[in-house]
Amino acid sequence: MFEGKLDNFFISFIFLIGVSYAIGSINSSIIFSKIFKMQDPRDYGSKNPGATNILRSGNKLLAFATLMFDxxxxILPVLLSYYYFENKLFVQIIGIFAVIGHIFPIFYNFKGGKGVATALGVILGFDFALGLICLLTWLITAFLFRYSALSAIVSFTFLPLYTWLSYESLAITSLYLVLSIVVIYKHKTNIKNLINNKETKIGRKNK
Incomplete structure (x- = not known):
């Protein structure tokens, strides 16, 4: 009986990881741009298929829709995981695979976005208060400096600290530390642009 439960647990865990990755691999900015006959976001601005680059096209509504979708x-894989698992660590792992899917999507030759919005969704689904703190950090930084990339970098720099203060769990904090490193690394070009004062501010359209 125990082995049967263990097998069911393992199958459910692997299945949800696959579902989470597949959901994360769906890129709304590319899909929406095709539906509304707009230029592919991979061909202009930062060439990043995400909400911020869509905003650079001047289409605020489409940028908002992309943000909400991402x-x-x-959120969705995390909520699905809570239905099957009580252990937060397993839920966290499954959720993180949605971010991996967004950054390395199977549907787009493993070339995706930077994972900020999807990672925020994972955190909100995992712990709404923790996600809200990260969101507020992003908003405050964006309000003060008007750089989306800087806001993401600051938010994910503080995420491991916020997580530790909330849970005092080395395992949970370590997973979010790895997630933060990946997201920040995806902003390496933005970091260079920020240093050289070449980064585009929020709301500024492409020339």
Whole structure:
């Protein structure tokens, strides 16, 4: 009986990881741009298929829709996981695979976005208060400096600290530390642009 339960647990865990990765691999900015006959976001601005680059096209509504879709991609797998598992660590791992899917999507030759909105969705689904703190950190930084990339970098720099203060769990904090490193690394070009004062501010359209 125990072995049967263990097998069911393992199958459910692997299945949800696959579902989470597949959901994360769906890129709304590319899909929406095709539906509304707009230029592919991979061909202009930062060439990043995400909400911020869509905003650079001047289409605020489409940028908002992309943002909400990407956040939902993170929330949904986490909520599904809570239905099957009580252990937060397993839920966290499954959720993180949505971010991996967004960054390395199977549907787009493993070339995706930076994972910020989807990661925020994972955190909100995992712990709403923790996600809200990260979101507020992003908003405050964006309000003060007007750089989306800087806001993401600051938010994910503080995420491991916020997590430790909330849970005092080395395992949970370590997973979010790895997630933060990956997201920040994806901003390496933005970091260079920020240092050289070449980064585009929020709301500024492409020339």
């Amino acid at each position: 956040i939902s991609k993170g």
